[in-house]
Amino acid sequence: MDLLTGLLTTAFLAGGVLALAAMGEVLAERVGVVNLGAEGLIAMGAITAVATVSAYPSPLVGFLAALCVGALFGALFALATVTIRANQVLCGLALTLIGTGLAQTIGKSYSGMPVAATFQGVEMPLLSKLPVIGPAFFSQNILVYLIYIILPFGLSYLMFRTRHGMNMRAVGENPAAADAAGIPVTLFRFGYVCAGAALAAGAGAYLVLAFVPAWSDGVVAGRGWIAVALVIFAGYRPIPAALSGLLFGFITALGFVGQARGWPIAPAFLSMLPYAGTIAFIIVPVIAWQRMRRLMAAPAALGQPYFRSVR
Amino acid sequence: MADFRLQRLPSATPAAALGARILAIALALIIAGVILAFVGKNPLALGLQVVTSSLGSSFGLEDLGLLVIPLILTGLSVTVAQQIGAWNIGAEGQFYAGAFAASAVGLFAPLSGGWSLVGMGVAGAFGGLVWILIPALARAYANVNELITTLLLNFVAILLVYYVSTDAWRERGGVANSATPRIKAEIPEFWGLVHWGLPIAVLLALAMAGLLAFTRWGYEVRLIGSNPAAGKYLGIAARRHLITVMLLSGAIAGLAGMLEIAGSVHRLQGGISNNYGYLGIMVAVLARGSSIGVIFAAALMAFILNSGIILQTQGLTTSTVLAITGLILFLTAIGDELSHYRVVRDKS
Structure with missing residues (x-):
């Protein structure tokens, strides 16, 4: 495998965690709720998946169990915040x-042991024979299609091409107006916070079932926070969120390749790349492209609870 | 006919807010106890063991005294930033950066005795200040959310300390290969294990409370924090205040790292912070913006953290303490909101 193919293969794998969690965060933030619990949700999703597959060795069941636990924690979070x-x-x-x-x-009790069942790569007929992208994308586990194709395009269609999506965005921009127009604000917020939390936990399951097949205390390593930052970088849109997940997967992959090939930089500094990169990527665009500000703006009511009847 | 309904007040009364905190802690401990009972442990026996071993002996009290020092300072760091409406979630990273800078001076600077300690203190505060510099400038000039930038820098600082303690500054030929050599300059103890960092931390909290309450600077900072628009109309240099307050917040957390190095650990190693930075957020929330309240909230958090350390022999871990802390924070947030309500009676 040549350098580029290797980099891209790891990039798609590593980026999946960030892409999935970032899309989940997009859902919550578009209805006006900041969920800073992504890091914890990823951890819960990961351990749920590990525990589930050790009892019943099917990665799909592990992934679904993580989605359920994520939705449950999301419901608790929504109960408190919404x-x-x-x-x-x-x-x-x-x-x-x-x-x-x-x-x-x-x-x-699961630390250090290999995960009992993981998602395996599936070679797509014909497509996997393509140069570079074939081995890097079309030979991966089935979840990459969900993460990089179905979810981003599906969510983007839902959010920007349907009435439901318009209502959803209205709830995040101006809940009072949405409420006056008869949109059930609380229901929208509750539902999408739960859905977003489920995706974040799914990202944790993906982490241990497809990328790093073992649980350890530091396995999440701040990916939840990077995902929260990527949402800003992606302008609160699902397709850019998935792409920026891939970009940071690529940065992570650079660190791995650097370690494997013995670049004369200490591994600790290569491991800093995703964090330092994220900081750069949320600061630089704001300064460089002033005109982009309106396009990339956060939902107007982000972070604000909605009170209908307070006098 | 009298109808009862809920009325939301614009701000909760201090008594209601305090009550909400006490209830939240009690409820979190009850939930934790029920879970412990489910996994076959006796929560009452564990609780009794915790109370007797941390409050019943001078050793236990000295441990608490040691834990409370960094917690006062990280809590104060978060509280100071809160005054101007900034969230410093990076006290953890600034703690590491302060410990790193202080160790650099302690290990390599040709200073002796007291001067070495002074140098380490200045370096520690400066390290924490540098670590929050980029988030502070980004927030002030580009309105970039400081919450995320400060947090992400935690991971960078932890990796940096991990690198120097296992590689560049590692003690060659030492027993463990994951720490620097022992740093000679030490803060003397005044009561058992407890060093002079404790009075320093308490005095700093009192000084901050005084500065914020009685000086023009403190007034302007609090004004901008509670109403940025009003500050603008009064011609207060909001940007300059924001930067100085955030830098001060970082320096306080950095000083906590220095005190931990010079006062109790004496060498730089990975994991030196014990989650003090994150627990500092909890301290600040419990203290509800009061610098003096930070001292009491830190004492409470020290007790909870110490309980976790004591219960390690019972198969619990510091992770469990982190989860319980999270539960307290969650219930406190809910309680804070609920304490805004009161039941009123409509007469008709």
């Missing part, structure tokens, strides 16, 4: 602490 309207930043941080702590506590 129904009770508690502070979203605090509840998100709390969710990160709870998810990370709980996953590490449960994970103690």
Whole structure:
């Protein structure tokens, strides 16, 4: 395998976690709820998947179990932030602490062991014979099609081409107006927070079932926070979110290749790349393209709880 | 006929907010106890063990005294940034950066005794300050969300410390290959294991409370924090205040890292922070913006953290403490919102 193919293969694999979690965060933020619990949700999804496949060795069942646990935690988060309207930043941080702590506590008995069943690569007929992209994309596990094709395009269609999507965006931009137009604001917010949390947990399941096939305490390694940052970078849109996940997968892959090929840089510095890169990627565009600001703007009501009847 | 309905007040009364915190902690501990009971442990016996071993002996109290030092400072760091409406979630990284810079001075600077400590203190605060510089400037000039930038830098700082303690500055031929040589300059102890960092941390919290409450600077900072638009109309240099306050916040967290190095650990190693930066967020939330409240909230968090350390022999881990802390934070956030409501009676 040549260098580029190797880089891209790892990029698609590693980027999947970020892409999936970032798309989940897009869903929540588009209806006006910041979910800073992504890091904890990924951890919970990962440990759920590990525990499930060790009891029943089917990666698909593990993935679905993680989605359910994610939706459950999402429902708790939505109960606090949407129904009770508690502070979203605090509840998100709390969710990160709870998810990370709980996953590490449960994970103690699975630590260091290989995951019982993982998603295997499937070679697509004809397409896998294409140069570079064939081995790098069309020979991967089936989830990459969900992450890079079905979800981004499906969600993009839903959000920008349907009435339901327009209502959804209205809830995030101006909940009072949406409410006056008869859109059930609380229901929209609750539903999409749960769906987004399910995707974040799914990203955790993908992490351990397709990318790093073992649980360890630091396996999530800040990917949830990178995903939250990518949403800003992607202008709150699903397709750019998936693409920026891939871009950061590529940056991660550069670090791996550097270590494997013995580049004269300490591995610790190569491991810093995704974090430092994320910071650069959310600061530089704001300064460089002032005109892009409106296009890339956050939903106007992001982070604000909606009170209908407070006087 | 009298109808009861809920009325939302614009701000919760201090008593209601305090009550909500106490309830949240009690409820979180009950939930944790029920879960422990489910997995076959006796929560009451564990609780008794925790109380007797941390409050019942001078060793236990000294441990608490050591834990409370970094927690006061990281809590203060988050609280100071909160005053101007900024979220410093990067106290963890600034702690590591401060520990790193202080160790550099302690290991390599040709200073002796007291001067070495002074140098380490300055370096530690400066390290924390440098670590928040980019997020502060990005927030001030490009309105980039400081929450995410400060947090991501945590991972960079942890990797940096991991690198120097296992590679560049590693103690050659030492027993463990994952720490620097012992740093000679040490902060003296004044009570058992507890060093002079404790009074320093407490005094710093009191000084911050005084600065914020009684100076023009403090007034302007609090004004911008609570109403940015009003600050603008009054001609307050909001941007300059934002930058100085965030840098101060980073420097305080960096100083916490230095005190941990010079006061209790004495060498730089990975995992030196014990999650102090993240627990500092919890301290700040419990203290509800009060720099003096930080001291009490830090004492409480030190007790909870110490409980986790004691219970490690019982098969619990620091991760469990992290989860319980998260639960307290979650319930506190909910309680904070609910304490805005009161039941009123409509007369008709």
